[in-house]
Amino acid sequence: MSIERFAAVFLDSQQAVELTDRLDRCDPAVVEGAPVPAKAFLLACLSRVYPKVAVVAANEDAARTLYEDLQAFIPSECHLVPPSDVWSPTPDAELAAMRVSALEALTSPEGTAVLVxxxxxxxxxxxxxGRRLKVERASMLSLADTASELSSMGYERTVMVESPGQFAVRGGILDVFPSNAERPVRIELFGDEVDSIRAFDPDTQRSTAMLDAVEVLPAREEGSSGADPCLLDLVPRGGLVVVDEPNSVVGHYGEFTAEFQARLVREAGLPQATSECIPNPETYKSWDAVLTALVKGRRLYLHTVPRSIPWERSLFRLGIDTTAVKRYRGQVDDLASDLREWLKREDTVVLLTERSSRVLELMGEHGVPAESGEFRSHSAVQVLRGRLSEGFRIPCVGLWVVTDVEMFGDRQIPKPRRAFRTGTPVFSVLDLREGDYVVHINHGIGIYRGLARLPEGDTQRDFLRIDYADGDKIYVPTDQLDRVQKYIGSGDQPPEIHRLGSGTWARTTARVKARVREMAKELLQLYAARAASEGYAYSPDTVWQR
Structure with a gap:
């Protein structure tokens, strides 16, 4: 859904003009009453005025929800920033790559970037x-030197590249999966000259595009110290910092930093503790330090329900006049009637759906003029492919956005806590013996090494110790036994144990899920073809067949 036309209309409205005027003077402003999809729409519009925007959410779930709604408006310009696992000596490569890409988008002088x-x-x-590697076609390149440089940039040398942060060398071919790219690239050499550069699919190994050059950013950020800035400090002068639900942000961050400091004390007291396993106590910037800089710059707060913000003395409050869209739950006659009424008022009506072909058919059957693609006129409903958590209406721009949630009653169900449904569950620690292979739902196959009693606050608590490759280990609280099951393997060979954070387990489960979906699709097509084919009517049984 292109935001350009709607952004132009919204930014010309009296509300938006006053808001941007306040923001340009670095006066604190708060937008109240907007649900998450309307917040995403507002941020997408403001990104046309302030090219670099950083949005602070209270937790990862809130950040992901807002990010997913933003993707409906500015899919290529929004970036989800995950937190690093600072306790792991080998951070997850994909999360590290996401942070590098977001950091590059924010600090690059060109382009628009909304970080959430x-x-x-x-x-x-x-x-x-600081470093980056650029390779151009017809340039000279030493494989040995380039491999060494990639290793120093945090890339892992493997037999075959499967995820960001990996590279492989085979003869005169260098495969590398840049942290800032969606697909890996294959660099073929003729002697020491770069003969071709191609993007390729890591699953099929087939080329997808020919490239003239490729720029490779480091696999992860460099190690930080207590004097280094946080991402909010890197928002340029022409940018905007947005705090979503600021009271919740402060509360969550206070709990998080207290837990982080408590864990530092616990880990430092363990006999196996090393400096490599314990992060810098100044890893996270204090909220008070952030506020000192925040209140001097351009800032916007978002509240669904009006609330005070303790550290702001005077606020420009803007109530976004948004209304919810009626839930039709498959009653297409009612929907069609309302759509015709909105079109008569020359409102802009967008049906954002993942069933665009079917919706176009329904509109035709009920006599509602509809067009696929971007906006052309007020005389027809615009049917676009996409997804939002729910629809909304903004009267000041005459915009209606209706989603599958309103049309058909679809609802994105929150993912429940994952637990094993099959296999051999562990109901008690007595079901396990030291040396047993076990499977943790998030980290994969490891070796159970018994119970460990560790301090937690003023008390002691029991944990299951599970070891992985290269000395990695995790401690699972005994009240989370549903996260662990006994390993059941086929054959006599022991399973392969991987390092924590290598991404191997995640890639394996993702491949299995993809193959299961493919099998399900083939079965659906098979049974659909059987159901659609003509049958054969046999004659009734004769006396000889009875």
Whole structure:
């Protein structure tokens, strides 16, 4: 859904003009009454005025919800910033790549970037990255030197690249999956000259595009110190910092930093503790320090329900006049009647759906003029492919956005806590013996090494110790046994144990899910073809067949 036309109309409205005027004077402003999709629409519009925007959410769930709604408006310009696992000596490569890409988008002088992340993700200090590798076709390149440079940039050398942060060398071919790219690239050499550069699919190994050049950013940020800035400090002068539900942000960050400091004390007291396992106590910038800089710059707060903001003395309050859209739940006659009424008022009506073909058919059957693609006129409903958490109406721009949630009653169900449904569940620690292979739902196959009693606050608590490759280990609280099951393997060979944070387990489960979906699709097509084919009517049984 292109935001350009709607942004132009919204930014010309009296409300938006007053809001941007206040923001340009660095006066604090708060927008109240907007649901999450309307917040996403507002941020997408403001990104046309302030090209660099950082949005602080209270937690990862809130950040992801807002990010997913933003993708409906500015899919290529929004970036989800995940928090790093600072306790792991080998951070997850994909999360590290996401942070590098977001950091590059924010600090690049060109382009528009809207970063969305939890408060701990955006207040984590970063040393950024200084080096990058650029390879052009017909240039000279030493494979040995390039491999060494990629290793120093945090890339892992593997047999075959499967995820960001990996590279492989085979003869005169260099495969690398840049942290800032959606697909890996294959660089083929003729002697020491770069003969071709191609993007390729890591699953099929087939080329998808020919490239003239490729720029490779480091696989992860450099190690930070207590003097380094956080991502919010890197928002340029012409940018905008947005705090979504600021009271919740402060509350969550206070709990997070208290837990972080308590864990530092616990980990430092363990006999196996090393400096490599314990992060810098100044990893996260204090909220008070952030406020000192925040109140001097351009800032906007978002509240669904009006509330005070303790650290702001005077606020420009803007109530976004948004209304919910009626839930039709499959009653297409009622929907068609309302659509015709809105079109008579020359409102802009957008049906944002993942069933665009079917919706166009329904509009035709009920006599509602409809067009696919971007806006052309007020005389027809615009049917666009996409998804929002729910629809909304903004009267000041005459905009209606109706989604599958309103049309058909579809609802994005929150993902429940994952638990094993099959296999051999562990109901008690007595079901396990030291040395047993076990499977943790998030980290994969490891070896159970018994119970460990560790301090937690003023008390002691029991944990299951599970070991992984290269000395990695996790401690699982005994009240989370549903996260662990006994390993059941086929054959006599022991399973392969991987390092924590290598991404191997996530890639394996993702491949299995993809293959299961493909199998389900084939079965659906098979049974649909059977159901659609003509049958054969046999004659009734004769006396000889009875």
């Amino acid at each position: 992340g939890s408060v701990q993700a955006l207040l984590q200090r970063t040393a950024g990255f």
